[in-house]
Amino acid sequence: MIELKSVTYHYPNQTLPALRSASLSVSAGEFLLVVGPSGSGKSTLLRCLNGLVPHFHGGTLRGEVSVAGRDPVAFGPRGMSDVVGFVFQDPEAQFVTQRVEDELAFAMENHNLSQITMRKRVEEVLDQLSIAHLRQRRVDTLSGGERQRVAIGSVLTLHPSLLVLDEPTSQLDPQAAEEVLTTLQKLNEDLGLTIVISEHRLERVAQYADKVCYLPGRGQPLIVGDPRQVLAEAALAPPVVRLGRALDWQPLPLTIKDGRPFATDLLRSIDQEHPITVKSGLPKDRDSSGRPEALSPPVIIADGVWYRYNGTEALRGVSLEVQRGELVALMGRNGSGKSTLLKNMVGLLRPQRGKIRILDHDMREASLTEVTRRVGFVPQNPGRLLFNETLAEELAFTCRAHQMPTTDTGPLLDRLKLTGLARAYPRDLSAGERQRAALAAILVARPELLLLDEPTRGLDYVNKEQLTALLNDLRAGGVTVVMATHDVELVAGCADRVVILGEGQLVVDGPVREVMTESMIFASQINKLLRDDRFLTVEDVLGGLGD
Amino acid sequence: MMYHPITWSLWLLAALMPVVLTKNPFYLLVAILAVAVNYLALGHSSPTAEGWKSFLRLGLVLVLFSMAFNLLFVSAGDTLLITLPKLHWSLAILASQPVLIQIGGPVTLESVVYGLTTGLALMGVLITFATFNTLVDHYQLLRSIPRFLYQSAIVASIGITFVPQMVIAQREIREAQALRGHRFRVIRDLPPLFIALLAEGLERSITLAESMDARGFGGQPSPASSGTAGAHTPSPDLLLKSVIALALVILASGAFALSYFPNRAIGGATMLIGSGTLVVALWMVGQGVQRSRYRRDLWRRRDLLVAGASVVVCLLIMAIWLTDRSVFAFYPYPRLNWPDFNAWIGLPLLLLTMPALANRLTGEPLGELAHD
Numbered sequence: 001m002i003e004l005k006s007v008t009y010h011y012p013n014q015t016l017p018a019l020r021s022a023s024l025s026v027s028a029g030e031f032l033l034v035v036g037p038s039g040s041g042k043s044t045l046l047r048c049l050n051g052l053v054p055h056f057h058g059g060t061l062r063g064e065v066s067v068a069g070r071d072p073v074a075f076g077p078r079g080m081s082d083v084v085g086f087v088f089q090d091p092e093a094q095f096v097t098q099r100v101e102d103e104l105a106f107a108m109e110n111h112n113l114s115q116i117t118m119r120k121r122v123e124e125v126l127d128q129l130s131i132a133h134l135r136q137r138r139v140d141t142l143s144g145g146e147r148q149r150v151a152i153g154s155v156l157t158l159h160p161s162l163l164v165l166d167e168p169t170s171q172l173d174p175q176a177a178e179e180v181l182t183t184l185q186k187l188n189e190d191l192g193l194t195i196v197i198s199e200h201r202l203e204r205v206a207q208y209a210d211k212v213c214y215l216p217g218r219g220q221p222l223i224v225g226d227p228r229q230v231l232a233e234a235a236l237a238p239p240v241v242r243l244g245r246a247l248d249w250q251p252l253p254l255t256i257k258d259g260r261p262f263a264t265d266l267l268r269s270i271d272q273e274h275p276i277t278v279k280s281g282l283p284k285d286r287d288s289s290g291r292p293e294a295l296s297p298p299v300i301i302a303d304g305v306w307y308r309y310n311g312t313e314a315l316r317g318v319s320l321e322v323q324r325g326e327l328v329a330l331m332g333r334n335g336s337g338k339s340t341l342l343k344n345m346v347g348l349l350r351p352q353r354g355k356i357r358i359l360d361h362d363m364r365e366a367s368l369t370e371v372t373r374r375v376g377f378v379p380q381n382p383g384r385l386l387f388n389e390t391l392a393e394e395l396a397f398t399c400r401a402h403q404m405p406t407t408d409t410g411p412l413l414d415r416l417k418l419t420g421l422a423r424a425y426p427r428d429l430s431a432g433e434r435q436r437a438a439l440a441a442i443l444v445a446r447p448e449l450l451l452l453d454e455p456t457r458g459l460d461y462v463n464k465e466q467l468t469a470l471l472n473d474l475r476a477g478g479v480t481v482v483m484a485t486h487d488v489e490l491v492a493g494c495a496d497r498v499v500i501l502g503e504g505q506l507v508v509d510g511p512v513r514e515v516m517t518e519s520m521i522f523a524s525q526i527n528k529l530l531r532d533d534r535f536l537t538v539e540d541v542l543g544g545l546g547d
Numbered sequence: 548m549m550y551h552p553i554t555w556s557l558w559l560l561a562a563l564m565p566v567v568l569t570k571n572p573f574y575l576l577v578a579i580l581a582v583a584v585n586y587l588a589l590g591h592s593s594p595t596a597e598g599w600k601s602f603l604r605l606g607l608v609l610v611l612f613s614m615a616f617n618l619l620f621v622s623a624g625d626t627l628l629i630t631l632p633k634l635h636w637s638l639a640i641l642a643s644q645p646v647l648i649q650i651g652g653p654v655t656l657e658s659v660v661y662g663l664t665t666g667l668a669l670m671g672v673l674i675t676f677a678t679f680n681t682l683v684d685h686y687q688l689l690r691s692i693p694r695f696l697y698q699s700a701i702v703a704s705i706g707i708t709f710v711p712q713m714v715i716a717q718r719e720i721r722e723a724q725a726l727r728g729h730r731f732r733v734i735r736d737l738p739p740l741f742i743a744l745l746a747e748g749l750e751r752s753i754t755l756a757e758s759m760d761a762r763g764f765g766g767q768p769s770p771a772s773s774g775t776a777g778a779h780t781p782s783p784d785l786l787l788k789s790v791i792a793l794a795l796v797i798l799a800s801g802a803f804a805l806s807y808f809p810n811r812a813i814g815g816a817t818m819l820i821g822s823g824t825l826v827v828a829l830w831m832v833g834q835g836v837q838r839s840r841y842r843r844d845l846w847r848r849r850d851l852l853v854a855g856a857s858v859v860v861c862l863l864i865m866a867i868w869l870t871d872r873s874v875f876a877f878y879p880y881p882r883l884n885w886p887d888f889n890a891w892i893g894l895p896l897l898l899l900t901m902p903a904l905a906n907r908l909t910g911e912p913l914g915e916l917a918h919d
Contacts, residue, residue, distance in 0.1 A: 052760065055760075056756070056757055077757075077760040077761045078760060078764070078765060081762050084761075085761075086758070086761040088754050088757065088758055090751070093750075093758075094755060095755075096701070096759055098684050098685065102684075102687070105841035106764075107763055109838050110762060110765075110838060111763050115839065119842075154762065155762060158762075158763070346726065348722055348725075369728065372725070373728070381719070383747070384747075385724070387724065387742050397729075401728025401730070442727070
């Protein structure tokens with residue numbers, strides 16, 4: 001189906017190639033997972049498959065590409081459109097029409113198919129993707145997961161033999177991502193459709209993949225092979241795989257199910273050989289120590305907060321206290337009120353009933369200027385915080401806006417692993433770097449309280465780990481952090497407390513180990529595997545064994 | 548879309564006629580309210596409702612601006628309200644005819660009222676387009692456009708949907724920047740907002756363009772679905788591009804001739820030839836692109852009601868315009884008169900509310916819109 005022979009590609013005016021002699025072969029009906037750190041050329045590789053590279057982006061491509069018997073370089077994306085369906089990352093930006101049904105028909109209209117064929121295929125695709133109930137909806141009223149399924153449908157109507165998806169779930173929450181990935185698995189199994197997907201959530205797709213293609217980046221050659229083989233070497237790996245690699249489990253488990261037999265043995269051996277070391281060997285036990293217990297007044301006091309957006313009650317009487325130096329994770333379904341609560345804490349929204357005190361500001365009347373001097377907020381799309389020419393100017397800007405002296409920003413940039421990027425244009429940075437740049441622009445003002453909205457959206461494992469380390473670091477420095485997130489691994493790695501919201505009400509509030517071990521959904525992979533409140537992360541297990 | 552594209556087009560025409568042709572504030576007000584009723588009844592739950600509200604705000608600003616402008620610059624009229632301090636310059640652009648610019652001086656009731664009616668007329672046009680934009684499915688409208696205009700029309704349609712998206716993005720960016728201590732006090736504070744918005748707009752456009760390209764938009768000359776290698780074609784050929792370029796050159800020189808030569812006929816004829824060439828070129832493009840249409844729009848009884856009402860309004864206004872234009876005229880100078888109001892003209896304008904009523908009158912289910 002796909003045959004790439006030593007393909008080298010340069011974007012226009014770039015001296016370094018985005019792809020260097022990449023070779024790849026995929027047969028019909030295979031499910032290929034493309035992984036690699038951000039900026040390693042995943043998107044470029046995928047765009048070679050339908051001619052968007054080099055036709056749309058320019059530049060020079062050498063080597064041979066053949067997809068479904070055609071040469072995408074000669075045919076161009078339009079000529080390839082009936083054999084390659086392409087789905088993009090941003091579920092909002094890829095629609096042409098306003099109704100779901102029209103969107104499904106758009107590609108067929110371009111291909112001049114008869115009305116009878118179009119009607120038949122639209123019906124088929126609606127059923128195949130279980131989106132028949134959405135057919136008359138406006139696309140802008142759909143949820144992220146629904147949008148991505150419609151986007152998949154809009155290319156399936158041409159009956160392509162290959163479906164290519166460029167990080168289709170990176171902008172989605174876990175439930176929506178699950179919807180999309182399950183749909184893909186079904187298409188692959190029921191129809192034998194060849195699927196090529198780039199994806200960060202390996203723990204979700206690794207088990208469906210027949211083959212994994214790993215792009216290490218920096219011009220190093222691709223590694224293609226069986227998922228177990230490739231993940232055993234790749235720098236990016238989900239927690240279960242990392243644990244399996246560290247403990248040399250064979251065959252390497254990709255899922256919790258695969259890991260279960262090893263888990264039972266592991267728990268037994270820990271309890272027999274190091275029973276005491278493990279119990280006492282939890283210096284990082286964040287629940288009991290590490291925070292000065294109520295020495296100073298709480299940083300956040302929310303008391304019966306209500307908030308209503310045109311007709312829907314986003315918050316219904318939320319009461320919450322956060323102590324200085326605590327790291328609290330707000331979790332819960334989309335629309336459960338997490339973001340609304342955060343916005344109420346910084347003053348972008350004002351509580352309509354009840355009150356919030358942040359530090360010593362009464363948030364019903366405090367001015368945004370005063371609050372933002374002491375409270376940092378990083379929104380879901382961190383790029384929106386950035387608007388200066390260089391990163392250094394971003395930092396200087398924050399200092400100026402808060403009337404602070406400009407300090408030496410070198411140590412901060414070092415800490416955020418942004419050394420050497422001070423002169424870079426912030427919007428050119430990769431997803432992970434952009435996130436850290438936004439954090440730098442906020443942290444330079446030394447906020448006492450940091451609020452984060454979905455900080456790991458679109459980040460790969462390496463970037464997530466760096467963020468986890470940074471948050472631990474900040475907490476050690478006495479900064480209070482509240483983050484709204486769906487990312488259980490991040491929560492397992494650094495949170496003290498988990499607060500779960502449901503329909504605008506506080507449902508659960510407790511120490512992270514307790515909440516995770518009692519929950520089916522809000523638990524980290526390692527916790528799901530071992531079902532033991534001593535172990536949330538790979539480090540917990542290895543630390544326990546090490547002593 | 549609740550109504551057939553032709554119905555909506557007729558309604559748009561009918562709604563634009565009074566706001567464009569009349570200066571009478573009463574008729575203007577009736578027309579604006581009648582148009583707004585449709586938005587209130589059908590559109591306020593639509594996701595683009597925010598866009599409608601910003602158009603309304605823009606309209607109000609225009610009314611105020613127009614009043615302020617007249618108040619400051621026009622001193623004609625008999626009813627003196629107050630006298631402001633007067634400033635004036637004489638600008639000698641042409642030595643023979645110095646231009647006198649004057650600010651302030653006597654403020655008359657007439658100038659304020661004149662400003663108000665001018666502002667209302669502008670607001671009427673804005674509100675009509677905003678309502679149309681909120682209630683109409685652009686894509687469905689697009690399908691009923693002749694094939695050779697399709698390519699240019701889809702660009703326009705995307706532009707229309709792009710604006711409300713950008714309004715939302717703009718608000719979020721402003722919020723995000725306020726969090727970094729960025730304040731909007733003077734014009735100088737605007738570039739950061741603008742840059743972030745532009746960057747985001749560009750990123751979106753690139754994805755959209757890629758997505759359209761990857762779905763075969765813009766030309767599949769042979770039956771491509773057969774899957775043969777012959778499906779591939781080069782982009783519109785050189786001849787066509789030259790014809791379009793030529794047409795544009797002719798058009799431009801026509802416009803030039805029109806403004807600089809005393810004989811209007813030459814310029815007019817040149818422009819006519821230019822437009823003709825352009826239409827032919829676009830038609831040629833259309834011939835190269837084989838497209839099919841997914842569905843025919845249904846013509847329902849409620850369409851008949853709305854279309855009928857719109858035609859009645861159009862005919863009435865046209866008839867008055869052709870027989871006695873003074874009915875629509877309103878000129879407050881030199882002394883303000885109470886504008887006329889004839890119920891036989893005012894009441895039929897209420898027919899413009901028909902889109903909000905028709906489905907209730909016919910009892911046909913709303914269908915699609917119920918999901919919004």
